[in-house]
Amino acid sequence: MSQYEPVIGLEVHVQLKTKSKLFCGCSTEFGAEPNQNTCPVCLGLPGSLPVLNKTALDLAIKVGLALESGISKRIKFDRKNYFYPDLPKAYQISQYDMPVCHNGHLIIEVRKNGDELTQKKIRMNRAHLEEDAGKLLHEGIQDGSWVDYNRAGIPLLEVVSEPDLCSPEEAFEYLVRLKAIFQYLNVSDCNMEEGSLRCDANISVREKGDTRLGTKVEIKNMNSFRAVQKALAFEFERQVAVLEKRERLVQETRLWNEARGETLSMRSKEFAHDYRYFPEPDLVPFSVPAAHIAELKASLPELPRARYERFRPQYGLSAYDAHVLVSEKALADYFEACVNKGVSPKLASNWIQSELLGELNQRKLKLSESRVTPHALAGLIRLIEQETISGKIAKEVLPLMFETGQSAEAIVEAKGWVQVTDTTLLEEVAERVIRANPKPADDVRAGKKQAVGFLVGQVMKETKGKANPKLINEILERKLKALR
Amino acid sequence: MSDKVNIDQIAELARLNLKPEERLALSKDLDEILAYVDQLQELNTDQVEPTSHPLALENVFRQDSVAKCDVGDRVLEHAPKREEKYFKVPKVIEGQS
Numbered sequence: 001m002s003q004y005e006p007v008i009g010l011e012v013h014v015q016l017k018t019k020s021k022l023f024c025g026c027s028t029e030f031g032a033e034p035n036q037n038t039c040p041v042c043l044g045l046p047g048s049l050p051v052l053n054k055t056a057l058d059l060a061i062k063v064g065l066a067l068e069s070g071i072s073k074r075i076k077f078d079r080k081n082y083f084y085p086d087l088p089k090a091y092q093i094s095q096y097d098m099p100v101c102h103n104g105h106l107i108i109e110v111r112k113n114g115d116e117l118t119q120k121k122i123r124m125n126r127a128h129l130e131e132d133a134g135k136l137l138h139e140g141i142q143d144g145s146w147v148d149y150n151r152a153g154i155p156l157l158e159v160v161s162e163p164d165l166c167s168p169e170e171a172f173e174y175l176v177r178l179k180a181i182f183q184y185l186n187v188s189d190c191n192m193e194e195g196s197l198r199c200d201a202n203i204s205v206r207e208k209g210d211t212r213l214g215t216k217v218e219i220k221n222m223n224s225f226r227a228v229q230k231a232l233a234f235e236f237e238r239q240v241a242v243l244e245k246r247e248r249l250v251q252e253t254r255l256w257n258e259a260r261g262e263t264l265s266m267r268s269k270e271f272a273h274d275y276r277y278f279p280e281p282d283l284v285p286f287s288v289p290a291a292h293i294a295e296l297k298a299s300l301p302e303l304p305r306a307r308y309e310r311f312r313p314q315y316g317l318s319a320y321d322a323h324v325l326v327s328e329k330a331l332a333d334y335f336e337a338c339v340n341k342g343v344s345p346k347l348a349s350n351w352i353q354s355e356l357l358g359e360l361n362q363r364k365l366k367l368s369e370s371r372v373t374p375h376a377l378a379g380l381i382r383l384i385e386q387e388t389i390s391g392k393i394a395k396e397v398l399p400l401m402f403e404t405g406q407s408a409e410a411i412v413e414a415k416g417w418v419q420v421t422d423t424t425l426l427e428e429v430a431e432r433v434i435r436a437n438p439k440p441a442d443d444v445r446a447g448k449k450q451a452v453g454f455l456v457g458q459v460m461k462e463t464k465g466k467a468n469p470k471l472i473n474e475i476l477e478r479k480l481k482a483l484r
Numbered sequence: 485m486s487d488k489v490n491i492d493q494i495a496e497l498a499r500l501n502l503k504p505e506e507r508l509a510l511s512k513d514l515d516e517i518l519a520y521v522d523q524l525q526e527l528n529t530d531q532v533e534p535t536s537h538p539l540a541l542e543n544v545f546r547q548d549s550v551a552k553c554d555v556g557d558r559v560l561e562h563a564p565k566r567e568e569k570y571f572k573v574p575k576v577i578e579g580q581s
Contacts, residue, residue, distance in 0.1 A: 018548045025551030034569040035560060039553035055548035076536050083499055085573040138575065146570035274497055279536040284544050 004205045004243070006236045007213055008165035010228075012178060013156045014188045015132065015196035016059045022131045022155035023050030023093065023283075030194050034148040042131075042153035044089030049282050052077075056155040058296060059187040060100045060129050061288065063157055065297050066181050067124050069104025075286040077129075080275045085147055086133035096277040098285075099128035100157075106181070107305060108173045109323065117319055122174055123162040132156050151195075157187075163202065163213065168232035175199060175225045176327055180304045183329045192224055199228050204249075205239045214239075215249040219263055221256045231256040235263050307332055315345035324353055330367045334374050341378035344385060351381055355398055363402065372401050380408035392465055393417050420467045423475070426459070430472070430479045433458040444480055452476060489514045 018028055024041035040048035057075075064071050078096035104124035109117045134152040138145050159178065165171045179197065182188045190197045199222060204214035219235055222228045235254070242249050254263040302310075304326045311322040311332075326332045331352070338348045356377060360370055380397055383389045389397065389412055400411050412418060420426060433455055434441045443451035452473070459472045491511045495502050502510065556569075565572040 020546075020548050020550045024553075025546070025549065026553060027550045035556045035571070036569070038556045038559065039551075040555065043555075043559055045559070051544060051546040053548050054545040057545075081497075085571075085576060136573075136576075137570070141567075141572075141575075143575065144565070144567075144572045145575050146567060147573055148570055276497065281537065284537050284539060284541045286543050 003208055004236075004240045005166060005208050006168070006232065006239075007163045007204050007206060008168075008171050008232060009163035009202045010161045010165065010171060010174060011200045011202070012159045012161075012175070013198040013200075014063075014159065014182055014190070016056050016155040016157055017186065017188050018053055018055050018059070018155055020053060021153035022053050022056050022129065023153055024048075026153065028154050032150055034146075035150060037150040038152070042088070043149060044087075050093060050280075052283060052286070053155060056129060057100065057286065057288075059155075059185075060127065060157050061293065061296050062185050062300065063159070063182070063187055064101030064104060064127055065293070065300060066185055066303055067101070067104030067106055067127070067159075069101040069124055069127065071101055071288060071293055072098055073287060074098050075100055075288070077280040077283045078277045079280050080130075080277055082275060084133075085145065086136050086152070088134065088149060088152060092131060092133065093280050093283070094130035094158075094277075095128035099126045101127040106161075106174065106177055108170065108177050110170055110173065117323075120164075120170070122164045122170075125160045125162050127157055127159045130156050130158060163204075168229040168236070171201065171232055172225050172229040175228060177304065179225075180327050180329065184301055184303050184307075186301075199225070201228055201232055201235075203232055203235050203239070205236060205243065214243075215251050217249070217251065217263075218253045219256055220253060223258070227256060227258055230261065231263055234261065238263065304329075315339065315349070317345065317349055321349045321353070325349065328367070334367060334370075337374035338378045338381070341375060341382075343378045343381040347381050347384065348378070351377060355395060359398060359402055370402075371405050372398070376401060376407060383408055383412060387419060387421070387468060387470075388412065389417055389419050390465070390469060393419070417466060420463050421471060423471070426463075426467060426471055426475050427479065429459050429462050429467075430455075430475045431483065433462065434476070434479055434483055441480060441483075489518065 015028075020026060021028055021037075021042055024039050026037045026039050026042055029037065041050055061071055076095065076098040077093050079091040080094045080096070081091045083090055102125070104127070106122050106124060107119050108122055110120050112118045132151050132154040134147050134149040136145050136147055161174065165174055179190050182190050182197070188196055192198075201219045201222070202216050203219065204216045206212065206214045217235060217239065219231050222231050234256075239249055250265075253266045255266055256263050308322050308326045311317055311326060312319065315322075317325070324331075325335050335345075335348060335352055338352065339345050356370070356372065357367075359372075360367060380394055380401065383397075384391055384394050393412075394408075397408050397411050397417070400406070400415075401408060404411070406414075437455065437458065440451045440454045444455065455476055456469065456472050459467055459476070460469075489511055491502070491507055491514070494514075495507070560566050560569065560571065563571050
């Protein structure tokens with residue numbers, strides 16, 4: 001298997017965040033009653049004419065600029081013809097040879113030889129605007145399918161990469177980085193469950209070192225980034241197995257079946273993909289003035305890569321931590337809001353990545369739904385920094401903050417969890433523990449340093465975990481010498 | 485029969501069932517159209533900008549605002565088949581036709 005390598009290209013469809021559809025004034029709101037967000041234009045009724053939504057074009061250009069691509073001087077729309085009931089017009093208005101954006105790229109991090117992260121440039125071939133199709137429902141419907149055209153005509157941007165991805169992991173990484181850019185630009189909700197972000201993959205295999213491309217297979221029907229990764233891993237092995245049997249691969253479209261964990265052939269007919277593109281006569285061509293492109297460029301927010309470059313020196317974070325934090329805009333925003341309250345960036349990064357995300361995961365909540373605000377988490381971290389509570393107690397405080405919505409201070413106060421720093425009290429406990437455990441005490445005196453851990457544990461137990469560990473160590477050391 | 489035009493493939497893509505006489509007539513028409521295009525191809529167009537639209541217009545936009553239309557139910561009433569608020573079509577699952 002190791003003498004083969006996969007060659008992967010991805011087509012990502014992202015639903016652009018506009019109020020109205022791409023070519024008509026119908027609402028793009030999700031979850032409306034079936035077929036209510038429709039009009040003669042998106043239902044393809046005779047005599048209706050499409051008119052381009054200016055905001056959709058601006059959002060597409062913003063994505064292009066963020067991917068450092070060229071914006072075409074001449075932009076034109078074309079009809080892609082095919083018969084399927086999700087298209088009321090029997091064609092989709094898309095773009096063929098004059099897309100909005102061309103020749104961009106995206107930098108991803110790949111792991112080479114173990115843990116080291118290196119950068120890799122993934123080229124983008126093009127990004128074009130097109131209208132979404134309607135939704136078909138098949139399940140549980142007798143002798144037919146139902147069609148809902150609310151989605152028909154919603155603006156999509158299709159971002160097509162070059163076949164520069166060399167593993168399913170790289171494909172996953174590319175999708176994470178691309179989604180982060182969409183989120184930072186605020187051009188889409190990026191909600192995969194609602195279908196506002198979809199991905200099809202093209203994969204072929206070849207012998208390592210070969211520069212020619214093998215037979216390409218398109219995979220569809222993946223509903224998460226992990227599913228894309230799994231489908232590509234499966235497809236790579238399937239294609240290698242075919243080649244090793246000295247059989248020929250067929251150029252085809254296959255559907256990922258999540259439940260079975262495999263791709264299945266769609267058995268498409270030979271002519272099925274002759275789309276007979278031709279220029280859309282109902283839309284005039286477009287050209288974007290350079291001044292408007294410059295205006296859009298100036299309006300771009302700080303993008304993930306720039307934020308990453310800023311986070312590392314500004315907060316002294318590791319490459320890994322900085323990457324995890326910037327990969328989701330909401331996460332990076334949360335982190336910065338927390339740090340702005342004056343707590344240590346390193347502690348904030350650790351607490352957000354392990355404890356906070358852990359709690360949210362367990363409660364099946366998104367970061368935006370977190371009851372614990374950045375301000376509240378900073379309050380908890382400050383208690384640790386001031387040694388009012390230990391990290392161990394803090395881990396018990398956080399779930400209570402989620403349950404009650406109270407501040408860390410209030411919970412620690414009410415529970416009486418303030419760390420014991422009363423030396424007299426701790427000295428009493430230490431003496432008791434040493435007397436009750438003569439054997440470990442002697443071991444420590446004899447130089448077995450590890451035995452002190454047991455004694456610290458006993459003191460912790462007596463103080464119900466509230467003793468300051470640094471103080472216990474000091475006091476135990478002193479008392480062990482004194483009590484011989 | 486024409487050697488340039490595969491009339492059966494075109495008919496299949498357009499979902500047309502052609503009678504034999506229609507098949508012949510359309511084949512002949514398409515041949516003539518292609519011959520005309522061949523004639524056009526002979527012209528030197530190096531200095532001519534490609535045209536994709538007959539009108540000398542560009543950049544016709546609409547602003548992004550919602551205009552409620554409310555024709556959904558009336559269109560549904562005219563559909564040959566419907567159930568609840570959906571259009572109903574013969575069962576079509578891509579790839580299994």
